[in-house]
Amino acid sequence: xxxxxxxxxxxxLDGAARLxxxxxxxxxxxxxxSPQLKLAAGYVLEHPVEIAFQSIRKSAAAAEVTASTLxxxxxxxxxxxxxxxxxxxxxxxxxxxxxxxxxxSHLRSLASQTDDQVFLDVGDAAFDNIGRLFTADNQSRVxxxxxxxxxxxxxxxxxxxxxFACAYHFAYVGRIAMxxxxxxxxxxxxxxxxxxxxxxxxxxxxFGFEPYCAETMRALEITRAAGVSAIVVTDTMRSPLxxxxxxxxxxxxxxxxxxxxxxxxxxxxxxxxxxxVAFGPDDLVDNVARFESRMRQMGAYVENS
Numbered sequence: 001x002x003x004x005x006x007x008x009x010x011x012x013l014d015g016a017a018r019l020x021x022x023x024x025x026x027x028x029x030x031x032x033x034s035p036q037l038k039l040a041a042g043y044v045l046e047h048p049v050e051i052a053f054q055s056i057r058k059s060a061a062a063a064e065v066t067a068s069t070l071x072x073x074x075x076x077x078x079x080x081x082x083x084x085x086x087x088x089x090x091x092x093x094x095x096x097x098x099x100x101x102x103x104x105s106h107l108r109s110l111a112s113q114t115d116d117q118v119f120l121d122v123g124d125a126a127f128d129n130i131g132r133l134f135t136a137d138n139q140s141r142v143x144x145x146x147x148x149x150x151x152x153x154x155x156x157x158x159x160x161x162x163x164f165a166c167a168y169h170f171a172y173v174g175r176i177a178m179x180x181x182x183x184x185x186x187x188x189x190x191x192x193x194x195x196x197x198x199x200x201x202x203x204x205x206x207f208g209f210e211p212y213c214a215e216t217m218r219a220l221e222i223t224r225a226a227g228v229s230a231i232v233v234t235d236t237m238r239s240p241l242x243x244x245x246x247x248x249x250x251x252x253x254x255x256x257x258x259x260x261x262x263x264x265x266x267x268x269x270x271x272x273x274x275x276x277v278a279f280g281p282d283d284l285v286d287n288v289a290r291f292e293s294r295m296r297q298m299g300a301y302v303e304n305s
Contacts, residue, residue, distance in 0.1 A: 019048065019092035019137060020248075022077060022085075027242040029076075040065045040073045045237035045250075052089035056082050092137045121256040129252040129264045133271075138249070142268075145231050145247050146275035152203035155181045156195060156228070158219045159207035166207040166233070166265045174273050176291045177284040186215055195219060200227035206245075209235045209253055209260040216241065233265050 026041045033041055043063030044051055051059055060067040074085035149155060155178070159167030171183035184194050198204065204223045208216045217240060220230060224244050232245040235253050242248050249268055255261035277284050295301060 017140070018088045020141065022088055023237045024242070024245070024248065025077060027237040027239075027248070028244075030238055031243075036065050036069050037073055037076075039063050040069045042236075042238055044070075044073065048089050048092065051086060052092075056086075118256055125255045125261065126263050129254060129261060130267055132252040133264050133267060141247060141249065142271050142275055143279075145249075145272055146279060148203060148229065148231065148246065149178070149205075149272065149276055150280045152201065152229075153180065154198055154202040156184050156198050156202065156204040156219075156223065157181060157206075158184045158204060158216055160186065160213040160215045162259055163207035163209060163213075163216075163262065163265070166262055166269065167205075169266060170205060170207075170269045170273070173269070174276075177273070177277050177280075177287050179287065184219060186219070191215065191219060192222065195222045195226075198223055198226055198228050202228045203231065204228050205231045205233070206241060207233045207265060208239065208241045209262075210239070212240055220244065233268060235260065 023045060026045055030038060030041055030045075040060075040063050043059065043065075047059075047062070050062065054062070056067045056070055060070050063070070071082050074082045077085065079085040155174070157167045157171040157174075159165075159170075167183060171181050174181040182194075184191070186194065202223075204220065206216055206220055220232075220241060223230065229246040230244060231247045231249070232239075232241045233249045233251060234241045235250060237248065237250050239250075251264040251268060253260040253262070253264060277288070
């Protein structure tokens with residue numbers, strides 16, 4: 001069935017869009033793959049740069065599978081050869097992440113005179129996570145996500161437990177410019193009631209990292225059944241939040257901290273909302289101006305003069 005749903009590798013799409021299509025189909029098929037194909041698919045989803053530039057034998061060794069398993073995965077996706085499959089990754093990752101190693105090295109040099117390695121490791125992880133976010137393929141993905149946000153009639157924002165901070169930030173800041181954004185809280189069993197008004201023409205933005213929340217999965221099931229499109233921000237394309245999503249942002253969340261970092265997700269939110277205001281109608285700028293004026297009139301801000 002996967003072969004029937006996969007667009008031809010020769011489809012007239014840019015590199016980022018072709019890679020997105022491959023990743024989405026792998027994510028949809030992942031639960032039903034054999035154990036060996038799951039190992040191969042997991043490596044492909046999480047190591048696009050390595051797939052692009054490593055030999056098939058080196059990638060297979062890193063994924064702990066055989067080269068023939070990677071070839072079977074490529075053929076299952078409709079590619080005639082592994083080289084055709086790898087070309088999709090090569091064209092999508094050429095720009096690579098923004099180089100932040102200089103800043104990370106500077107951070108290390110500043111802290112080299114101390115024994116606070118934990119603080120230093122948090123800084124290194126933060127720079128690396130954000131650097132992985134700013135790639136050419138993510139730039140086009142952000143533009144497409146902004147277009148869909150601007151076109152939606154209503155926008156539901158979902159994120160529970162550790163990612164509630166992400167959902168709240170998106171909804172609070174986003175509503176200043178786009179009043180059709182609603183934060184879904186799901187308090188006291190109210191998830192169904194809050195999601196009932198959403199249907200075709202609407203959009204849900206969902207956040208979720210491992211361990212994945214059952215409430216987030218339930219919210220996506222409810223909205224998907226109602227015909228609502230989904231933008232998912234998660235930690236890997238193997239995430240159970242990915243199947244059915246229109247756009248997926250797998251963001252790096254590594255950290256020495258005991259819980260996943262939300263830094264990349266917050267940065268992505270800022271990029272998405274900035275893109276909406278930059279390319280949306282003038283009404284969005286007017287909404288921001290009115291919000292600020294109203295807050296000042298109500299005494300919400302303390303003047304520092």
